[in-house]
Amino acid sequence: MTKGIFYLPPGANFATDLVTGLKGRLAGQPPEAIARVTLFLNTARMRREVELAFRQGGPTLLPKLRLITDLPDDPRLGVPPAVPPLRRRLELGQLVARLLDSQPDLAPRAGIFDLADSLAQLGEEMQGEGVSVETVAGLDVSGHSEHWARTRQFLSIIAPHLQDGNAPDAGLRQRLAVEAQMALWAADPPQDPVIVAGSTGSRGTTALLMQAVTRLPMGALVLPGFDADLPPEGWAALQDSLTAEDHPQYRYRRLADDLGLSPTDFQPWSGAAAPSPDRNRLISLSLRPAPVTDRWLAEGPHLPDLRGATAEMTLIEAPTPRSEALAIALVLRQAAEQGRTAAVITPDRTLARQVTAALDRWRLVPDDSAGRPLALSAPGRFLLHVADLFGARLTAERLLILLKHPLTASTGDRGAHLRLTRELELRLRRHGPVFPTAADILHWASAQDAPEAPAWGTFLARTLAVFVPETEQALPLSDHVHRHRDLAEALARGTHETGSGALWLKEAGEQALAVMQDLQAEAPHGGAMSATEYRDLFSAVLTQAEVREAAQSHPRIMLWGTVEARIQGADLVVLAGLNDGTWPQLPPPDPWLNRAMRKEAGLLLPERRVGLSAHDYQQAVAAPEVVLTRSVRDAEAECVPSRWLNRLMNLMSGLPEQHGPEALSLMRNRGGHWLALGAALEAPSLAQMADPRLAPAGRPAPQPPVAQRPRRLALTAIARLIRDPYAIYARHVLRLYPLDPLHPVADARDRGNAFHLILERFVRERPEDEALAAARARLLATAAEVLEAEVPFPAARALWLARFSRAANHVLTQDRKRGGAALLVESKGQITVPGHDFTLFGTPDRIDRLPDGRLHLIDYKSGTPPTKKQQDHYDKQLLLAAAMAERGGFAEIGPADVAEISYVGLGAGEKAVETEITPELTGSEWDKFVLLIERYHRRATGYTARRAVFEDRIEGDYDHLSRLGEWQMSDRAAPAPVGPEEGGA
Structure with a gap:
């Protein structure tokens, strides 16, 4: 066997051709000769593939198969054990925290552990590339901003610690x-x-080993995916790393330079040919370095007929990621039916999970080389939810998220736990509080009829007692981890005294426990930190962990990362997610060294990642059959095709003599076939389309029996009856009451309630002969007290107090404008409509007695007051209240004349809408109201959805029930009787 540098072309089955070439070189030698060969491989998967290739040839001795990364474990080398990665990051986290203490403008404290991770990666890169401390300390930063000078100084201080x-x-x-x-x-x-x-040889340490091997008497290198079609001028253009490192063959040019050779000196390892040499020539030309892309014009005409070169290529340009995943799943399903091996290669883990989900339609489980992120597993999410509670007030939303998690109370009667959780949720969403406490839970549980409630409430209250909002006082990391684990186990075991439920069970639970134990073991190196910093640390640690769960995967369907593109061996390869920013991925930002500083130090440039991805692409696209897929747009915007795909399409489009445009069209047509199949798969069948249950709903106008229609309505509900009768039907006939959102926010309703309570207290507590300045001071003091007591959101309190302060002068002006004295404040009145079984009731904000003895009705609006036109047609609240007052609807006053009604705005603009009242006006409005009630007490009158809403874009509480979206506002209503006939059961 000869020494030297050899290669296999892109698309070759690397493991098989490597073994074939090795056997060919040892042909004629005794069988034990192969056992004397030492073969260094780069990944464990590659080693398995090589072993399999040897075994397929029959019984044989194996060479010594070693991984490059296993070298440090050789006892002969005497290398000390490595520091655990978590320990190093915790140590660096402390250093970064001290840096931010002294220079808080450098970065937010929430990024401490992300900075520690990037710093650890920089240290490993310095070690791998052989960059010394002195090199970093000697970087010239005179032409850079002050930020880079500060980071260089920090790196100079800690670099010895890293080396x-x-x-x-x-x-x-x-x-x-x-x-x-x-x-x-x-x-x-x-x-x-x-x-x-x-x-x-992309990493410095590996390149060092490869150089050493070439100096051995029988040393050899076998390079994957070497482009023998790249001409000398193409290799010459790869000299400068600043312009060439993103090229897939740059690493081989650098390796040749380090060995004092030319890439043309590299030799084929075996006679194995690429599956499609013509396609490799096309891809090679499309990837030419930027300085020599003019060679497209010179060499493009010498390419063969591109229809043959791309006959086994398919291009899928899907409208959305979902349709892309479904098309890929269909391709894989056909491959499985045909007994072919298919692999999806993509750096996009989200797309990989979507493909897995789409394959589940046919119960096909792919062999996923990456596993699943632990943070997406049930134990991982549970631990993250528990960590989110540290250093923060417990909200109803966070409490319910934990209670509904499948691991909570996973020991014992899970059904009782879920029933009580549901009842507690209804209580919290209807009545609060926003921030529940242990006392709130105990009080609620004691009032429940369920026999399990007391024990369940005690367990929950005991657990909630831990969630007391803390100060940001720093505690040792071990204390945080201990409390975190104890709390998670307490929630998981529920009402039982011992155990941890199902928290640490199965593969995901075991991996989660290992993460917690590792964190506990390394906690002494983490120092002290606040609860918020611990939460950020735990999230960062958990996000980096993965779990491999046992599953009966299909033996011929695989999901690979891009590094496995060099393995090949699949009959069909799908290159998925070919959009820029996904493949290649955007280089991560480096907070420590900029691009020029990296080049000066001899570190890897950000383009290195792009170049590695380009090399993976060049190997994968050379497979026997290849499918290229991308989505035209994602959830946010239109996507840009991957730069390599863009180059390929542009090159083909410019070669009409080689039938390039036609070949590209054929590739798209083949992709369109799979997109059409996916669309047909998701489209409803003819039988489904004929099913009336699936037809779009019409605009509803239900007609319930008269006996079921509301007999009491508030003044504020009349406007809703006029504008959106369906909401009255849903609330008062069906008895459907909207729940408050799970995530409570300070909304307009809360603001209105608070402002009304402020003004009620201000009027009720008014002293006699109060001066204007004293009134203003008392009004603002009352506002501060009420907001502090009633609004649990600090930001909202501050904003609303400022808003009310701006409106204070306007409120006092309106308060004294008519010289009236308050008779009633927030007092309820009601009146029965003569001849009808119907009661109108309401609570005006304020009723004043004017000096002439007549009444002045006032309503405060935290929003915009209704205009006079709106009052004429829709907003009848004060007009009907005036009619009630004239008819004795307020018992404390009795029948009285009304002089005026006023809507006083409390928002910007200091608006007030005043209407003079006459008996004719109130009489007319009352008659209209009676007619309205009469109409809705007829069976033929339907409660039309959104009959005359003020704004179409405003979402109503019952729009989902009326199936808004299936019908439009321009559609006519479809009245339909509901419920039993009059007099029926």
Whole structure:
């Protein structure tokens, strides 16, 4: 076997062709010769594939298969154990926290552990690339902003901590192992073959090992995805890393330079040919470095007929990610039916999960190489929810999220727990409080009839007692972890005295427990932190963990990451998510070194990630059959095609002599077939379309029996009866009452209630002969007291107090304008409509007695007061209240004449809408009201949905019930009787 640098072309089955070439080179030698070969591989999956390739040839001895990353574990090299990654990040987190204490403008404290992660990655990169502390300290930052000077100073201080050989990180440990192995080889070079296969040398430490192997007597490299179609001028254009590192072949040019060779000196490993050499030529030309893209014009005409080169290529341009995932699932399903091996390669884990969900339609489970993020598993979400409670007030929303989680009270009677949770939710959403306490829960549980309620309430109250809002006082990390675990286990076991329920069961639970135990073990290195900082830390730690759950996956359907593109071996490869920003992914921001500083230090540029992704793309797109997929837009905006796909389409479109546009059209047509199948799969069948139950609903106008129609309505409900009768039907006939949102917010209703209570107290507590200045001071003091007592949201209190302060002068002006004295404040009145079994009731904000003995009715509006036209047609509240007062509807006053009604706005603009009242006006309004009630006491009158709403965009409480959206506001109502006939059962 000869030494040297060899390659396999893009699209080759790397494991199979590697083994075939190795056997061919050892042909004629004794069987044990292969056992003397040492084969360094880059991933565990590659090692499994190589083992499988050896076994498929029959019984044989195996070479020594080693992973490059396993070198540090060789006891001969004497490399000290690596510092656990979590410990290093906790130590760096403390250093970053001190940095932010001294320079708080550098970054928010919420980013401490993200900064620690990026700092740890920078340290590993420095170790891997052999960049010394002195190099970082000597960077010239004179031409950069002050920010980079500060970060350089910080890096100079902590860099020795990152490069301590006695306590190395994984990156430094790998480099120490490689250097030790090189020393052993230099002292005693192995005479047997040593081969590094499958690595591109993109990392400095790996490149160092590869260079050492080439110096061995029988050392060899086997490179994956080497582009032999790239001409010398193309290789020459890859000199400068600033302009060329994003090219898929840049790493091979750099490797050749380091070895003093030219890429043209690399030799084929075996006679294995690419599945489609013509396609490889097309892809190679499309990926030419930017400085030599003019070669498209020169070399493009020499390409063969592109219809043949792309005959096994399909392009799916889906309208949405959902349709993209469904089309991919259909492609995989057909491959499974045909007994072919299919792999989806994508860096987009969300898209991969969507494909998995789409395959579940046919009970197909793909073999996913990445597993599932622990944070998306049930134990992971549960632990995150518990962590979210630390350092914050317990809200009803957070409480119910925990109580409804499937792991809460997972020991014992889960049914009783869910029933009591439902009843508690109804209580909290209807009556509050927004921030429940242990005492609130105990009081509620004691009033329940269920025998399980007392014990359940006691368990919950005991747990809630922990959620007392804390100050930001720092506690040791071990205390936070201990409390977090104890609390999670207490919630999981429920009313039982011992155990942890199902929290730590199955693969996800075991992995979650391992994370908690690891965090507890390394807590002494985390120092002290606030509850908020612990929450951020735990979220960062959990997000990085993954879990592999046992599943009977399909043996021929696989989901791979981009690094596995070099393995190949699949009959069909789907390159999914080919949009810029997804593939290639955007380089993450580096808060420590900018691009120019990285180049000066000899570190990897952000384009390295792009170049690695480009190399993965070039290998994957060379598969025997390939499907390229992308979504035209995502949930937010239109997407830009991946730069490589864009280049390919542009090149093909510019080669009409080679039938490029026609070939591209054929690729799209093949993709359109799968999109059409997906659309047909999700479209309703003819039978479903004929089913009247699936027809769009018409605009409803239900006609309930007269006996079931409301006999009492408030003054404020009359406007709703006129504008949206369906809401009256739903609330007063069906008895459906809207619940408050699960996430309570300070809304307009709360503001109105608070403002009305302020004015009620202000009027009731008015002293005699109060001066204007004293009245204003008392009004604002009352506002502050009421808002503090009634509004639990600090931000809303501050905003509403400022708003009320601006309106105070306007309120006092209107208060004294007529010289009236308050007779009634928030006092209820009612009146029965003569000849009808119907009562109108209401509570005007204020009724004043004017000096002439007549009444003045006042209503305060925290929003915009209704105009006179709106009062004439819809907003009848004060007009009908005036009619009630004239007819003796307020017992404390008796029948009295009304002089005026006023709507006083409390918002911006200091508006007040005043209407003079005459007997003719109130008589007319009363007659209209009686006629309205008569109409709605007829069976033929329907309660039309949204009959005359003020604004179409305003959402009503019952719009979902009326199926708004299936009908439009321009549709005519469809009256329909509901309920029994008159006199029926």
